[in-house]
Amino acid sequence: MSERAIVIGGGIVGLSIALGLARAGLGVVILDGADADNRASYGNAGLVWVQSKGADHVPYARWSRQSARLWPAFAAELEQTTGIDVEYDQRGGFSFCLDEAEVEARRAMVDKMAARLGPENDVEFVDAGFVRQRVPHVGPKVLGASWCPSDGHVNPLLLMGALRKRAAALGIDILYGHKATRIGMNGSHLTVYGEGFGMRADRVVVAAGLATQELAATAGMTVPLKPVRGQIVVTERLRKVIDYPTPTTRQARAGSVIFGNSHEDDMAVPGTTLSVIASHAQRAIAEFPFLASRRILRSWGAIRVMPRDGRPVYASSGTCPGAYAIACHSGITLTAIHAGIVGPSIAAGELPPAVSTFSDERFHVVSPA
Ligand SMILES: Cc1cc2nc3c(=O)[nH]c(=O)nc-3n(C[C@H](O)[C@H](O)[C@H](O)COP(=O)(O)OP(=O)(O)OC[C@H]3O[C@@H](n4cnc5c(N)ncnc54)[C@H](O)[C@@H]3O)c2cc1C
Known part of the structure; x- marks a missing residue:
């Protein structure tokens, strides 16, 4: 019988890791939380973005670029296997x-x-x-x-749909409303406990967005995160004229212009504020004056999963061998590398060497005596 992996969290990070685990031959179950949970994967801007990543940390710059290089083949494979074109466009x-x-x-x-x-x-x-x-x-x-030229964008909702369809085809079970509460060892068995259940596994990956900090701690991993709200605005569908995305504005294939890139620190409540939406609109109009006469259809706020130092965290547990935790603030950009490299590597029993610099050991600071 194949080994079993449990992924805690059915957002973009959990789904992409789950695909990598399943393609490596493991039986995979995803435990996902409640509808009311914060879900950055449904509220993001859809950029596959590298140009400013890692200016202060070369391994992060390389890691983001490696994922961007994997994206074209990843998007093509998703389309081939699911019939869903995720509208990936990498023209810079x-x-x-x-x-x-x-x-x-x-x-x-x-x-x-x-x-x-x-x-x-x-x-x-x-x-x-x-x-x-x-x-x-x-x-x-x-x-x-x-x-x-390595930057690009994708339709994040189509991407989530394609990942879920691919997951189903690979036999991955997604159990909605299954909130995990801790990871532990039951004798020699790695076990995930939740409300009314305990499930054994050979591998466990915590990828539960902001809840990762608390869950990872139950297996001795340190993943300090903070919520950062971002607000986004979408216009009516317009003739396609913006061919290149920016961090503040992009035009989707169907014509809507999506703009706004606020970072509201330590803000865990989704929703929008008039002042932020107005400043987004001012910037968008300064970039593209024709937007001044166009209609806004909707706006929303969503909560980023922000590691304390802004870099991704890939942790493995010392107390619960086989348990891992992953959190990052650019889960769309890193989707291809999570599915293509991190998932298969965890299936083989270790994190890829390239992420050793992103381990949680960097947060184990010894206080001065
Ligand atoms: C406004 C905004 C714009 C962004 N723009 C971009 C961008 O352009 N490009 C980019 O790369 N990234 C962008 N991001 C970031 C990206 O969206 C996130 O990095 C990514 O969605 C994080 O995915 P996740 O799976 O870690 O978390 P989430 O999407 O938050 O998913 C976490 C999942 O875990 C589940 N869960 C929580 N607790 C438990 C539990 N106890 N048991 C079981 N399941 C649980 C939840 O139900 C949820 O489904 C943006 C984010 C925001 C908010």
Whole structure:
């Protein structure tokens, strides 16, 4: 009989790890929580974004880029196996600068990335002429941008649908409303306990979004997280004119323009505020003046799963061998590498060597005597 893995959390991270485990031959069960849980996977912007990732941490820059390189084949495989086109588009992305302070900050980021990544660097600062050639509808306030050909975007709701369809085809059971409360050893058996159940497994992966911190702690892993709210606005469907995404604005294939990229620290309540939506709209109009006369259809707020230092956490348990915990704030970007490399590696009994730098040991700080 094949080994069994339990993945706690049915968001984008849990689903992508589960696919990797199942493709490696394990029987996989996903335990998912309640409808009312925070679910970043249903409220994000859909960027597969690398240009600013890891400016202060080269392994994170490399890890994000490696995932972006895996994305085209991953999206093609999803379409082939599920019939769902997740609208992945990787033609590059800009981050626009609207004043001299933004130009200076962007240039500094680009220089830092170039110095740190050396020949692997793929980000450059480009002037307004370069931007206008590719994005003719930008406004006169756009002074320049950072540009990275590895950036892209995807439809996150289609992606979730495709992952769930693929999971079903691979025989993965998703048990909704199964809230796990702790991980422990029952004799020599790794066991997940929840409200009214105890389930044995050979591997357990905690990927429960913000709940990962508490669940991982029950197996001795340290995953410090904080909630960060982001608010997003969506327009009516428009003629497709924005071909390149930015961190603040992208146009979906169906024509809606999706804008906004707020980071409201330690805010665990979803929902929107007029002040943030208004500032999103001002920025979007400065980037693309034609939006001023277009209608907004909806807006929402969702809660990011933010590791304390902003870098992903890949932890393995010392007290419960076979148990792992994963949390990251760019789960869409990292979907391809989670399914293609992390899942199969955990199936084989260890985390991939490339993530040793993201272990939870970095949080084990010894207090001075
Ligand atoms: C506004 C916003 C914009 C974003 N934009 C981007 C972007 O453009 N690109 C990008 O890469 N990332 C983006 N992100 C981040 C991305 O959405 C997250 O990294 C990702 O969704 C996290 O997925 P997750 O599976 O870890 O968590 P979640 O989606 O939060 O899922 C966690 C799951 O665990 C379940 N759960 C919780 N507790 C338990 C329990 N005790 N037992 C069982 N199950 C449990 C929940 O029910 C839930 O289904 C954005 C996030 C936000 C909020």
